[in-house]
Amino acid sequence: MDGAKYILAHDMGTSSNKAMLVTIYGNIIDTTKKEYPLYVPQPGFAEQEPYDWWDAVCETSRQVIKQSGVNPADIVGVTFSSQMQGLVLVSKEGKPLRRAISWVDNRGGDVLRKYLWTAPRVQGYNIFRLIQFLRITGGTPGLAGKDIIGKILWLKEHEPETVAKTYKYLDPKDFIIYLLTGNYVKSTDLAVVWWLLDTRKNRNQWHPGLCKLAGITVDDLPEVKESAAIVGSVTPAAAEATGLLPGTPVINGAGDISATALGSGAVEDGRMHIRIGTSGGVAGHFTKRKIDLVHYAGCIGSAYPQKYYLGIGTQDTMGICLEWIKNKIIYHAEKLREEYQVDKIYQILDKLVERVPPGADGLIFTPWLYGERCPLNDDTLRGGLYNIALNHTRDHIIRAVFEGIAMNIRWALETMEKLFNPVESLTFVGGGAASNVWSQIMADVTNHVIHQISEPQQAAGKGVALLASYSLGYIKTFEDIGQYVKIKNTYYPNPANRALYDRQFAAFKMLYKQNKKWYAKMNSKNK
Secondary structure, eight states: TTTOOEEEEEEEEEEEEEEEEEETSOEEEEEEEOOOOBBBBSOOOEEEEEHHHHHHHHHHHHHHHHHHHHHHHHHGEEEEEEEOOOEEEOOTTTBSSSSSHHHHHHHHHHIIIISOSSSSTTTTTEHHHHHHHHHHSSSSSOOSSSSSHHHHHHHHHHOOHHHHHHHHOOOOOHHHHHHHHHHEEHHHHHHHTOOOOOOOGGOEOOOOOHHHHOOOOOOGGGGGEEOOOEEEEHHHHHHHHHHHOOOOEEOOEEEHHHHHHHHTTTOOOOOOEEEEEEEEEEEEEEEEEEEEEETTTEEEEEEEETTOEEEEEEESSSTHHHHHHIIIIIIIIIHHHHTTTTHHHHHHHHHHHTOTTTTTOOOEEOOOBTBBBBTTTTTTOOEEESSOOOOOOOHHHHHHHHHHHHHHHHHHHHHHHHOOOOOEEEEEEEEGGGGGGHHHHHHHTTTTTTEEEGGGGGGHHHHHHHHHHHHSSSOGGGGGGGOOOOOEEOOOOOOOGGGHHHHHHHHHHHHHHHHHHHHHHHHOOOO
């Protein structure tokens, strides 16, 4: 490794932080991970402790440097992929004033309807404010209350004393970069989805009028810079905590959706990928901005805002459904590991799925465990198992979950292709793409060729590492990033399953249409 140069990339997810040392040309040398909790104090609420992220970043930095044997002097930059639309409130001293409100939290739905989406309404939106948001930002906060403006308005109503003490409103990544460098800064892609940013003609500056709608000012927010910007250097105190050298450049990085788009290798105009991590969905880079409000699909800022928008159809509960299976459905795990001679529970899931025919003998799972965004934009939705019969087993349930998530992806893909352009193939990234079985199911259900990338679980971290390498001049152009992402396997739709999955997909969509009023009655906060 003499003479080699490295990027330290952190992938700050909802459940853990992954640190990885990556060469400047995308080869992952070593990784390590530390988990942290997500607190759910009541239905609709989801919170995290900001210092849990910092402790994880520090511990994994030291650990990956130690176990790799890499000299910190050869680490030329540190950067981040991060969960998006989390809200951290800090005091003037930079201290968190409360737990961070997670992106999955939907407590703000009612206050949005009360203060923002007032009558006259079209599809639930106040028509005049909708036009204002669309004109200035190119998008709009949703109805579900998961956007930052809903979280801030909720805090102003329920915790005014905390708001009064707040110096800056930050994303998780912003908070970590502040602790590393002493600077308050946000990447453009994250700023766009706060829906307070003027994106016209790439101005990318906070808009005073939109901030006023949230009850804050421009001064309450961090500076906005490109994902590829060098935003500071590691301070002596942060160096001691992380094992990095003082002065190591810190590259802004991106939200996990934008970072994964880089790590998918689909960086040219019009290409798309699918992602299954804790959340998931369909996304791609596009030179023309579009929006579909009804299905909550459209464009946000990409990691390369000078040229591309990132078109997205985001879905909230993808891989977390497998967490539910692992924790609630799998039993006698040790016995199963012995029986199937595998190390990890997720490998067992693949084995169990293979024992059940396509279609899970008519069992259908809807993966909306905490509401949904694209293509339904409905915070009252919940998951379900439908058409259960006495012949169905645990294996059927697991296969139905795999297929139900793929059905949801197909629905989002349908929306994205209508909005932008049809595609013949998709790259598959995230933890779900580590499964060969799931990759084939995805090809069969979506009727698209699926390219499973190498090291798909590391796509976000690898993506921002390659972006940092571009920032530092080692990679010449943004589009060159794609050549450093390798395809592991390609999966083709099985024609024998076409009619079956078309029928299942029609039934899947019908379940929502027939039950959406029931979901609203059962799960509305105003019931």
